[in-house]
Amino acid sequence: MASACATSHPPSDPNAVVIDGVSKHFGSVQALQGLNARIRFGRLTGLVGPDGAGKTTLMRILTGLLAPNSGHATVAGFDVVDDNDAIHAATGYMPQRFGLYEDLSVMENMRLYAQLRGMDADRNVELFSELLDFTRLAPFTQRLAGKLSGGMKQKLGLACALMARPAVLLLDEPSVGVDPVSRQDLWRMVQALTDEGMAVVWSTAYLDEAERCDSVLLLNEGRLAYDGSPGELTGRLAGRSFRLEQVGDERRTVLAEALDLSSVGDGVVQGAGVRIVLRPGAGTGQITALADRIAAQLRAVPARFEDAFIDLLGGGPGGTSALAEGLPPVQLESDIAVSCRDLTKRFGDFTATDNVSFEVRKGEIFGLLGPNGAGKSTTFKMLCGLLKPTSGEAHVVGLDLRRATGAVKGQLGYMAQKFSLYGLLSVRQNLEFSAGVYGLDGATQRARIEEMIEIFGLQPWLSSAPDSLPLGYKQRLALACAVMHRPPVLFLDEPTSGVDPITRREFWTHINGLARKGVTVMVTTHFMDEAEYCDRVAMLYRARLIALDTPDALKRGAASDARPDPTMEDAFIHLVEAEDLADVARSEVAA
Structure with missing residues (x-):
């Protein structure tokens, strides 16, 4: 990939980006305040921070799309204001909402972007071939961009951003809404680019991604709160991260109690346990007393970059949900709030959901996981009465969706993946x-x-x-x-996609509180740590249900000698790979 992506001459200055005293305001809103930073060639730099911290504003300044009100910045040696044309040639930029033309094919999009870059598309056949091989899109050149999965759209966006062989690649949240398998592909590609000397800036809301970067810039309220390696920031939490184990069905109540302790700054449900982080200087007395009272085991665990991020910004939002506090307990005639049997949906020759069956209990948080295009949103829409199944049946609070769609809609709340706002x-x-x-x-x-x-x-x-x-x-x-x-059943389709970790904590405080009041919550997510907040998780792949169990059980199924303590992301990838092998075996038997 070197010929397609590396710059023509190796840079003599190790600094790909120099930011000196950059400030930017929009009216009375101060988006950036006196920012100073250096970004080096051949390194992956993570750009993280809460919503409104200034990440996208900084990205747009570095691409020459915005001018700072004061200070200056250079990219690959070019000033972002004085050398604006050169900046566009030296950078590749993939914004949050990448402008693919959905009615054009993959190849037509690439040719168009080449022309917009002033390149002769007919003379760059070899470049197109390399980019298609690099992004693994070669088999899909004639497919319309609108028909691509979320992960494939991001790969096409990356190919277009690399079109002019940039020295600096700026990616604004490239993995939002992308499943773990596709995220692995994006990481593989970016690692290859930095190995060749390119500087890559990766803005992200996924802090496990930031943890894998060579260095991070953490913005908060327009200021630089941290500049350094993820490991150095994580190291500040030594001795402050713990897990209450064997908590069982009361883990949400225990989490709320823990977050109300003065010594606890942050906490989340983690499988059958509760992970907590102590405030700076706090002792373990309060959490030890809590562990003794509920007969749980308290164990010290390694700190995570996400723990350090939340800690640096002052801690999480607490454990009490004002939304749930004002809600009366849910009363249903049955303990089963949602059920489906042999649920199937076809669009012409394409099967989006294939004979899916499961039951969800009252007050359960039920996660629906799967790669992009696996059928999660289609299943959600059928259970909400928004899509009519081709075959099979579904019930919500005892009502048959085939005959009572109007009555069902009043019993559920639905938050769509793409905002259902006007x-x-x-x-x-x-x-x-x-x-x-x-x-x-x-x-x-x-x-x-x-x-x-x-x-x-x-x-x-x-x-x-x-x-x-x-x-x-x-x-x-x-x-x-x-x-x-105040519906008794809530459907949340990727409710926290793209939002920062503190906002995610706030959302899950509400979700946990609602579940404690008996509200049944069905949720899809690409944040694998969020899957651990669920009571059970159903895994869809190629329209079929391939696994259904607790998060801890799914992780145990992915354990091996090489990986004795797998994460939910490991479990996700393990299930996909195992199903691929099973498909191959079935094909061989059929042959």
Whole structure:
């Protein structure tokens, strides 16, 4: 791949990017404040921080799309303001919403981007071939971009960003909404590029990704909060990370109690246990007493970069959900809230969901995992009554979706993967519209809307259009619209995709609180640590259900001598690879 991606002459200056005193404001909003940093060639640099920290603003300055109000920055030796044309040639940029033309094929998109770069597409057949081999898209050159999976779209975006052999590659959250298998492919490609000397800046909301970077820049409120290796920041938490083990069914209650302790700064459910991080200088007395009271085992565990990130920003949001506190306990006639049997959906010759069967208990958090295109969203839409199954049956709170779709919709809340918000309406109008759709009116409607505004901090945004909101607030608004009518069943399709870890903690505080009140929650996610928050996880692959068990049981199934303590991501990849081998064996038997 060297000929396709490496610069023509090796750089004499080891610094690919130099940022000196860069500030940027939009009206009264200070997006960046006196930023100073260096990014080196041949290294992968992670750019992390909460929503609104200034990550995308910095990316756009480095690509010459925005000019700083003060200070200056150079990329590959070129000033981002004075040498703007050279900056566009020296950088490859893949924004959060990459502009693929969905009605064009893979090859047509690549030819178009070559032309936009001033290249003669007909004279660059060899370059196209190398990029297609590098991204493993060669078999799909004639497929329309709109028909690609999320992971394949990102690979095509990367191929287009590499078109002009940039010296510096800027990737703004390239793995959002991408499954672990596709993420591995992206990592493989980026590692090859840095090995050849390219500087790669990877903005990410996945802190396990940041942990794999050579160095990280951590932004908070427009300022640089940390600049160094992930390991150095993680090392600051030595002796402060613990796990309460064998907690069992009470782990959400235990987590809420732990987060209310003055000595605890952060915590999450982790399989059958609870992971907690102590505040700086805090002793273990309170958590030891908690462990003794609930007869749990307290064990010190290695710190993670995510722990260090949350700690640096002051800790998590706490364990009490104001949303759940005001909710009466859910009462259902049956302990089974959601069920499906032999659920199948075909679109022409394509089978999106193939004979899927499972049951979800009242108050259970049930995770639906799988690679992009596995059938997760299709299954969700059938269970919500938004898609009619080709065959099979599904029930929600005892109602048959084949005959009672209208009645079912009032019993569930649905937060779509792509926000089900109305861009022409303001935030307040979206809340009012959703309340009306779910039959709330009069004083009840007004009270519920005010409750959502207060719980989710929407007051400053009420007159704004949803598209103008930071991502975290878009997600809060979408969740508010889904839960305002207090449904006993909640469907969340990638609810935290792209948001920062602190906002994810806030969402899961609400989800855990709702489950404790008896709300049944079905959730899809590509954050593998979030899969550990679930009671059980169903794994879909190629439209079929290939595994259904607790997170801990799925991890045990992936254990080996080489990997005695696998992660959920390891379990995910193990299941996919095992199914691929089983498919090969079935094909050989059939032959």
